[in-house]
Amino acid sequence: MKFDVDKDGYYGNFGGAYIPEMLYPNVEELRLNYLEVINSSSFKEEFDSLLTHYVGRPTPLYLANRLSEFYKTSIYLKREDLCHTGAHKVNNTIGQIILAKRLGKQKIIAETGAGQHGVATATVCALMGMECFVYMGEIDIERQKPNVERMRLLGATVVPAKSGSKTLKDATNEAMRHWISHPSNTHYIIGSVVGPHPYPDMVTRFQSVISKEIKIQLREQTSSEIPDYVVACVGGGSNAAGAFYHYLDDESVKLIAVEAAGKGNETGQSAATTVLGKAGVLHGSKTLLMQTEDGQVTEPYSISAGLDYPGIGPIHAHLFETGRVTFESVKDDEAMIAGMQLCKLEGIIPAIESAHALAILDKVKFKKEDVVVLNLSGRGDKDLDTYINWKENSI
Amino acid sequence: MNRINKLFKEREGDILSVYFTAGYPQLDDTLKIAKSLEEAGADLIEIGMPFSDPVADGPTIQESNKKALDNGMSIKVLFDQLKELRKEVSMPVILMGYINPILQYGVEQFCESCKAVGVDGLIIPDLPIAEYLKTHKTVFDKYDLKNVFLVTPQTSVERILTIDQHSDSFIYMVSSAGTTGAKTAFSEENTKYFKRINNMGLANPTLIGFGISNSETFQQAAHYSRGAIIGSAFIKLLATSKERDSISEFVKEIRGKMQDKRQKK
Numbered sequence A: 001m002k003f004d005v006d007k008d009g010y011y012g013n014f015g016g017a018y019i020p021e022m023l024y025p026n027v028e029e030l031r032l033n034y035l036e037v038i039n040s041s042s043f044k045e046e047f048d049s050l051l052t053h054y055v056g057r058p059t060p061l062y063l064a065n066r067l068s069e070f071y072k073t074s075i076y077l078k079r080e081d082l083c084h085t086g087a088h089k090v091n092n093t094i095g096q097i098i099l100a101k102r103l104g105k106q107k108i109i110a111e112t113g114a115g116q117h118g119v120a121t122a123t124v125c126a127l128m129g130m131e132c133f134v135y136m137g138e139i140d141i142e143r144q145k146p147n148v149e150r151m152r153l154l155g156a157t158v159v160p161a162k163s164g165s166k167t168l169k170d171a172t173n174e175a176m177r178h179w180i181s182h183p184s185n186t187h188y189i190i191g192s193v194v195g196p197h198p199y200p201d202m203v204t205r206f207q208s209v210i211s212k213e214i215k216i217q218l219r220e221q222t223s224s225e226i227p228d229y230v231v232a233c234v235g236g237g238s239n240a241a242g243a244f245y246h247y248l249d250d251e252s253v254k255l256i257a258v259e260a261a262g263k264g265n266e267t268g269q270s271a272a273t274t275v276l277g278k279a280g281v282l283h284g285s286k287t288l289l290m291q292t293e294d295g296q297v298t299e300p301y302s303i304s305a306g307l308d309y310p311g312i313g314p315i316h317a318h319l320f321e322t323g324r325v326t327f328e329s330v331k332d333d334e335a336m337i338a339g340m341q342l343c344k345l346e347g348i349i350p351a352i353e354s355a356h357a358l359a360i361l362d363k364v365k366f367k368k369e370d371v372v373v374l375n376l377s378g379r380g381d382k383d384l385d386t387y388i389n390w391k392e393n394s395i
Numbered sequence B: 001m002n003r004i005n006k007l008f009k010e011r012e013g014d015i016l017s018v019y020f021t022a023g024y025p026q027l028d029d030t031l032k033i034a035k036s037l038e039e040a041g042a043d044l045i046e047i048g049m050p051f052s053d054p055v056a057d058g059p060t061i062q063e064s065n066k067k068a069l070d071n072g073m074s075i076k077v078l079f080d081q082l083k084e085l086r087k088e089v090s091m092p093v094i095l096m097g098y099i100n101p102i103l104q105y106g107v108e109q110f111c112e113s114c115k116a117v118g119v120d121g122l123i124i125p126d127l128p129i130a131e132y133l134k135t136h137k138t139v140f141d142k143y144d145l146k147n148v149f150l151v152t153p154q155t156s157v158e159r160i161l162t163i164d165q166h167s168d169s170f171i172y173m174v175s176s177a178g179t180t181g182a183k184t185a186f187s188e189e190n191t192k193y194f195k196r197i198n199n200m201g202l203a204n205p206t207l208i209g210f211g212i213s214n215s216e217t218f219q220q221a222a223h224y225s226r227g228a229i230i231g232s233a234f235i236k237l238l239a240t241s242k243e244r245d246s247i248s249e250f251v252k253e254i255r256g257k258m259q260d261k262r263q264k265k
């Protein structure tokens, strides 16, 4: 496919494996083995079986009638919120834990921001009986207490990242340092399409089940597998990569990625990487990155912890640069209003990350006959406090 | 001849390289510390360019990076400070730092500035050899900057040979799996690895780094290689004192009672 990673691990100008030598043997082991393992029939069988019987796939593609009526078009929600653990993140952790097991690893590490990827990792570690360490910024541990408790209940050790700004970026740094210090039996389950090659490609492949299902379901429901639009939010970009993947080569499908603009792109409190970032290197890949003129990585801000990351996956940097995907950004308030609207119109409480994708419905002029597929990446149970606080403060 | 090559040509062993972070503890300490280290008898210095996300570093160097950035250190400021470098010190100087700030400064411009102030080599932990060869080697060579690569206990023989082939200064042997940080002693596993590399007959000399903290670890390292690199232990000293006398004391302490192999064979 045209937008697949090349043999050097690049998507156009972005990607690569900018890792310290200490990580080379582990990343190289993955690079040499991942395709053979995940393309083997026994892997596919185990992966598909767990996605079906454990995760609950396929997730529904739901024609949201009242939402469609409101926006005078046809809106289909891809219900990743109905996955076990409440978000698309588990598609990737299932894939990676099977791979890790097949590579003979005994321990798993992961980073997490909001805790969704941490919970999804703790879950599959329990499932496979593997030891699990989740790195989480000290500030995020405070902000996301219920997910911390969930991980602990599942048997994971939650390790506070106390360095730097004590959020997702630092949790990722700490996870990498742990991996550097424990190279022989540990696999690092990265939670998005970020990190050194082959991670972005590997995670994209695991998440691509989303668009694979959309095609089948859309054909069943509309007699064409081709929508006019696919919309998804972007933190690191894994749910978007999954929702776009099987449509990337079909230029007739308009793809919209939605970043978090926080309090506004001019306020210095935003996480909209394609607006505010420049090419740079962080966490093992060259990509668009929010940084100072001197190349120091800056702290993003978003009301949504899952979108609060200073970079995007290299595949998205490439899709942005080539213009294949249109990037929009949505402010905190716009996302919160869109999230509340979905509660009232459809009886679905979306994750605040996904609410950013929903907010775009108000900004793009769709035609009545358009078919719009929107990836509802997660459910909002984890965000109840944020919704309630926002509602109280905005009255 | 590049000063690094000259050092290894003239000196048989016990080479002491000291790492410190530019702009730490105070912004304008960089040159003063370099000068004190030379007077104290260090042979080579590695000046760290601070970065917001130093993934290969342990807590001590992380903290010094953060402090230096808060003090206002940047590559621009550093080159400004280093304008007087060659009036003050004559030993080889290596800049060490992560790739992103260098990319933003501009790789060619960076190399040009290095050459202009008298920097001899670079250590960029997150620039792997493949990317170096593909994109940066020509420019580094143009300005006679030696790029130093790391090897670890996990690095395969084949890869060590590749690294040796593309090195022209020394190879930085990371003592054990881990980030930078001080250790009090090396285990048998460490020394087995030191011996293994020592016996490979590499074209480049090696220095051992990560975990060197006292005269004992320095001597062990220097026994299996041409010398050693001290970082975190020196940063810890700087956190308490950056006076010439304490730096001199520190270096003496590290060299310990070792017989001085500093003259050429």
Ligand SMILES: Cc1ncc(COP(=O)(O)O)c(C=O)c1O
Pocket (backbone or CB within 6 Å): A087, A088, A089, A113, A114, A115, A116, A117, A191, A192, A193, A233, A234, A235, A236, A237, A238, A239, A240, A305, A306, A307, A351, A353, A354, A377, A378, A379
């Ligand atoms: C529900 C949900 N959606 C989206 C994201 C953002 O991640 P990505 O861009 O990798 O899909 C997260 C991350 O935590 C999430 O929990």
